[in-house]
Amino acid sequence: MAGSTGGGETIMATSATVHAHAAPQGFIRKYIFSLDHKVIGLQYYFLALTAVFVGMFLSLLMRIHLVWPAAVLPLVGEIKPETYLSLLTMHGTIMVFFVLTTAPQGGFGNYFLPIQIGAPDMAFPVLNMLSFWTTFVAFVVILAAFFVTGGAPLHGWTGYAPLSALTNSGPGQQLGADLWITSIAIFCIASLMGALNFITTTLDMRAKGMTMMRMPLTVWAWFITAILGLLAFGVLLSAGILLLLDRHLGTSFYIPLVVVNGQVMGHKGGSPLLWQHLFWFFGHPEVYIAILPGMGVASQLLSTFSRKPIFGYRAMVYAIMAIGILGFMVWGHHMFMSGMSPYSAFAFSIMTMAIGVPSAIKTFNWLGTLMHARIRFQTPMLFAIGFVSLFVSGGLSGPFLAQPVLDIPLHDTAFVVAHFHLIMGVAAIFGIFAATYYWFPKMFGHMMNEGLGKIHFFFTLIGAYCIFMPMHYLGMAGQPRRYSQFTELAYLHHLIPLNTFITYAAIITISAQFIFLFNLFWSMFKGPKASDNPWEATTMEWTTATPPPHDNFGGKTPVVNHGPYEYNVPGAARDYIMQTDPATVASH
Amino acid sequence: MATFNPLISVRDREAGQGGGNTHPPVSGGDGGGRGGDSSPDYGARLRRARLGLAVASVSITMLFVAFTSAYIFRQGLPTFDERTGEYVRDWLTLNLPMTMLLVNTLLLLLSSVTMELARRQITRQAALAPVESIPGVSLGRERYFPWLGATVVLGVGFLAGQWMAWRELSDRGFYVATSPSSSFFYLLTAAHGIHLTGGLLVMMYAVTVSLLRKPVEARRIVVDVTAWYWHFMAFLWLYIFGLLWFMR
Numbered sequence: 001m002a003g004s005t006g007g008g009e010t011i012m013a014t015s016a017t018v019h020a021h022a023a024p025q026g027f028i029r030k031y032i033f034s035l036d037h038k039v040i041g042l043q044y045y046f047l048a049l050t051a052v053f054v055g056m057f058l059s060l061l062m063r064i065h066l067v068w069p070a071a072v073l074p075l076v077g078e079i080k081p082e083t084y085l086s087l088l089t090m091h092g093t094i095m096v097f098f099v100l101t102t103a104p105q106g107g108f109g110n111y112f113l114p115i116q117i118g119a120p121d122m123a124f125p126v127l128n129m130l131s132f133w134t135t136f137v138a139f140v141v142i143l144a145a146f147f148v149t150g151g152a153p154l155h156g157w158t159g160y161a162p163l164s165a166l167t168n169s170g171p172g173q174q175l176g177a178d179l180w181i182t183s184i185a186i187f188c189i190a191s192l193m194g195a196l197n198f199i200t201t202t203l204d205m206r207a208k209g210m211t212m213m214r215m216p217l218t219v220w221a222w223f224i225t226a227i228l229g230l231l232a233f234g235v236l237l238s239a240g241i242l243l244l245l246d247r248h249l250g251t252s253f254y255i256p257l258v259v260v261n262g263q264v265m266g267h268k269g270g271s272p273l274l275w276q277h278l279f280w281f282f283g284h285p286e287v288y289i290a291i292l293p294g295m296g297v298a299s300q301l302l303s304t305f306s307r308k309p310i311f312g313y314r315a316m317v318y319a320i321m322a323i324g325i326l327g328f329m330v331w332g333h334h335m336f337m338s339g340m341s342p343y344s345a346f347a348f349s350i351m352t353m354a355i356g357v358p359s360a361i362k363t364f365n366w367l368g369t370l371m372h373a374r375i376r377f378q379t380p381m382l383f384a385i386g387f388v389s390l391f392v393s394g395g396l397s398g399p400f401l402a403q404p405v406l407d408i409p410l411h412d413t414a415f416v417v418a419h420f421h422l423i424m425g426v427a428a429i430f431g432i433f434a435a436t437y438y439w440f441p442k443m444f445g446h447m448m449n450e451g452l453g454k455i456h457f458f459f460t461l462i463g464a465y466c467i468f469m470p471m472h473y474l475g476m477a478g479q480p481r482r483y484s485q486f487t488e489l490a491y492l493h494h495l496i497p498l499n500t501f502i503t504y505a506a507i508i509t510i511s512a513q514f515i516f517l518f519n520l521f522w523s524m525f526k527g528p529k530a531s532d533n534p535w536e537a538t539t540m541e542w543t544t545a546t547p548p549p550h551d552n553f554g555g556k557t558p559v560v561n562h563g564p565y566e567y568n569v570p571g572a573a574r575d576y577i578m579q580t581d582p583a584t585v586a587s588h
Numbered sequence: 589m590a591t592f593n594p595l596i597s598v599r600d601r602e603a604g605q606g607g608g609n610t611h612p613p614v615s616g617g618d619g620g621g622r623g624g625d626s627s628p629d630y631g632a633r634l635r636r637a638r639l640g641l642a643v644a645s646v647s648i649t650m651l652f653v654a655f656t657s658a659y660i661f662r663q664g665l666p667t668f669d670e671r672t673g674e675y676v677r678d679w680l681t682l683n684l685p686m687t688m689l690l691v692n693t694l695l696l697l698l699s700s701v702t703m704e705l706a707r708r709q710i711t712r713q714a715a716l717a718p719v720e721s722i723p724g725v726s727l728g729r730e731r732y733f734p735w736l737g738a739t740v741v742l743g744v745g746f747l748a749g750q751w752m753a754w755r756e757l758s759d760r761g762f763y764v765a766t767s768p769s770s771s772f773f774y775l776l777t778a779a780h781g782i783h784l785t786g787g788l789l790v791m792m793y794a795v796t797v798s799l800l801r802k803p804v805e806a807r808r809i810v811v812d813v814t815a816w817y818w819h820f821m822a823f824l825w826l827y828i829f830g831l832l833w834f835m836r
Contacts (some may be wrong), residue, residue, distance in 0.1 A: 123636050192647045202641045204632075230643065234650035242658060245775065250765035252656065258669055269667035269678040269768065281654070535631055 004080040021125060024158035033133075035125035036550060040132050041111030042443065046431075047132075048103035049137060051094050056142070056510055058091040063503040067496065076214045083483030085154035086172045088333040090146070092157030093180065097187050098139050100428050104293030105229070106135065106194060108435045111221040111443065113198060114217050115541040118207025118558040118580075123200040127193050133189035142183035145176045153177040156482070158283065159184075161254035161275040165246040168260055178247070183241050188237040191229050207540075209560035213317070214562040214579070217310065218540045220317050221296025224324045225289050231328065232285040239278035246270065272509065273338055280331035287424050288327045291391075292320060294431020295362060300564075301434055302369045304537045305381035305439045307575055309565040311368030312361070319358035319365075326355045346406045352402035359395055364389065379453030380535070383434035386461045387427055393465070394422025396474065412482070415475025418468045425463045433460070436520070443532050445546050446527030452519040456512060461550050463509025470498050494555050517566035538578045623707045628803040630714070637813045644822050648783060652824065653689040655776060656831060662768045663835065680767035692749035693829060697743030700822040706735035707815035714808035736795055736811065739818070743788050750777055769836070776828045784821050790814045 065079045101301045122128045145152040153172040155164040202223045243252040254275045255267035303310040332348035397419040401407045459587040486492045533542040666675035762770040792812045
């Protein structure tokens with residue numbers, strides 16, 4: 001089947017030499033404890049899909065409570081301030097770790113990175129399986145926090161000490177917080193294993209002719225994301241270990257002399273700022289871990305559906321690298337409120353604004369790709385354009401918050417909520433949607449319904465803007481974030497109608513996600529049969545069968561002769577040249 | 589025997605590839621023939637495993653970089669004293685159990701040497717394996733020293749020594765929560781010990797599979813990668829010891 005659409009040169013090899021393990025037969029080895037990167041990718045994807053619905057449900061409860069505080073809600077009953085905080089904590093944690101980190105990298109990266117570089121599998125298939133199941137355990141552990149005595153923790157997804165470091169600081173801070181820390185630590189280990197696999201695979205398993213500068217931008221994004229994960233998750237793990245020691249062995253890394261409920265605690269001399277430094281040294285790169293794969297997908301799709309080479313391929317690669325490097329130098333901008341030296345704040349501020357440069361390079365290159373193009377406005381493309389739109393809208397408030405003088409009044413308001421939801425949350429989710437609609441035919445062998453896809457797109461794009469754009473205004477008008485109730489505060493009364501509007505927008509947008517869910521599962525079985533290359537794309541996943549065989553290329557090892565985005569090459573017979581097409585086809 | 593080049597078995601399989609050395613080697617061009625090519629490519633697997641280890645070492649390094657920055661941060665942090673109302677330093681200088689730690693360091697460095705000897709021994713064995721499999725060719729009986737076993741013994745000795753160093757410290761009244769300096773001592777030694785235990789478990793696995801008649805080339809990969817990991821652990825210990833000593 002390999003090369004059925006590309007018809008390129010292949011080197012025959014016995015399956016034993018290209019693929020270390022044979023295709024499994026039993027159900028358990030095939031679908032549960034599978035070593036196949038494609039099955040593992042799908043496992044990650046469905047884990048993230050479950051997590052995103054849990055996270056979304058929690059956000060819905062919060063939005064309803066904010067505008068109708070007296071409402072008694074299903075499953076949680078009456079929402080007390082501490083209930084609200086635990087909803088907030090769990091929403092953030094589940095979304096950041098189990099959705100935004102899991103789906104783009106663990107899901108699509110696992111499935112498509114090996115195929116796009118022409119490899120039969122990941123470098124270490126057993127490790128790959130272990131990293132998924134470790135992530136699964138982490139997810140079960142975090143969900144368990146809902147059901148223990150005291151409930152889920154209150155300390156936010158950022159787990160700030162000393163609230164997180166003391167076991168008697170709130171109802172959810174006993175077992176709930178222990179489960180939270182344990183879950184994050186397990187997740188760190190899983191992510192480190194995954195990052196190791198991604199990096200080794202990219203460096204060592206590329207097919208003949210697949211030079212680094214011929215890699216699709218998706219592969220570059222997954223590769224750099226893996227490097228960020230490798231450097232960042234170890235630091236979060238160390239921070240978590242210190243937190244557990246403070247909680248259970250009486251050490252004072254994060255806890256100063258502190259009095260809780262009139263009782264002097266035994267700790268002294270620690271600093272909550274130490275947690276903030278360690279956490280944000282991880283936390284800021286984490287933002288890029290969530291968004292870089294989306295950038296890769298957007299680049300891939302804008303080029304494919306514009307039928308044009310990506311504008312400035314090399315600049316795109318260097319911009320991803322620059323964002324990755326700068327991402328490790330800006331963690332202090334989350335801590336302007338901490339009373340840091342103005343000189344440090346100034347340095348962090350300059351570095352943060354410098355990220356605007358590679359981000360702008362990417363944005364203008366995306367626009368350059370779209371310029372003068374005969375664009376095919378199919379659903380994956382709509383979501384890719386939506387990604388660019390949200391990236392710009394969410395990104396533009398970044399330089400505001402990068403300045404300490406503006407960040408200090410805005411930091412604890414809804415403005416920051418609007419900023420990071422647009423850029424890190426919704427933009428990354430649009431990347432996931434774009435990837436889903438684009439790769440669904442390859443993964444499941446059927447096409448998704450275009451009509452439902454477009455309805456889903458417009459509801460989600462307009463809905464997301466209706467939710468998050470007004471939040472900037474709420475923030476500037478002084479509405480604090482993390483407060484469970486504001487309707488009692490007279491100075492915020494005039495904001496109630498806008499808040500009600502946001503809640504309605506959230507209800508409609510969340511409801512629209514069921515269109516997607518229906519389309520996903522309905523198309524899996526009832527969608528029209530997909531051809532091997534329905535989008536007429538160039539990268540290697542489209543040269544193989546649909547869905548791809550166990551070793552990806554049916555016992556053959558592909559050879560790459562072309563770059564990833566050779567669309568509309570002058571002199572070529574078709575308007576696209578696949579990476580595996582013979583070198584004799586006109587190329588540049 | 590003496591003139592056999594051990595590199596041949598690792599490198600010559602890449603003939604089917606071109607354009608850089610980053611590709612998984614495949615057997616070149618003999619599509620129809622199955623015979624002989626069904627054996628896994630140990631050269632590529634070794635290279636991949638070594639690369640994987642190098643990447644893993646980066647993440648372990650980051651873990652200890654984070655601990656180090658916390659160490660330096662916490663050491664310089666003034667503490668509010670509620671009795672005097674002034675800021676004081678609560679970092680008690682730790683009298684390290686030096687004799688014990690020096691003996692342990694010696695044990696670990698020695699184990700690094702024995703591990704390296706084990707690695708070289710199995711590299712030679714793996715290189716000779718294809719020659720020995722030729723009918724009628726005999727290389728004579730080479731005597732193999734159980735270097736791996738020796739490394740396990742020395743490694744366990746190191747861990748036992750670290751345990752005794754802990755005991756010595758706790759006998760003097762320094763527990764985990766006594767002072768930030770003692771907290772970090774227990775934390776760093778424990779984190780290193782856990783990583784070292786991982787290496788020991790892999791070594792024991794390698795010793796076990798050598799009894800199960802697995803191909804020597806496969807065992808060689810395990811031993812080779814464990815050896816580099818073990819050297820990394822020895823280096824890491826020297827770093828931790830240096831940190832604890834020079835930044836008391």
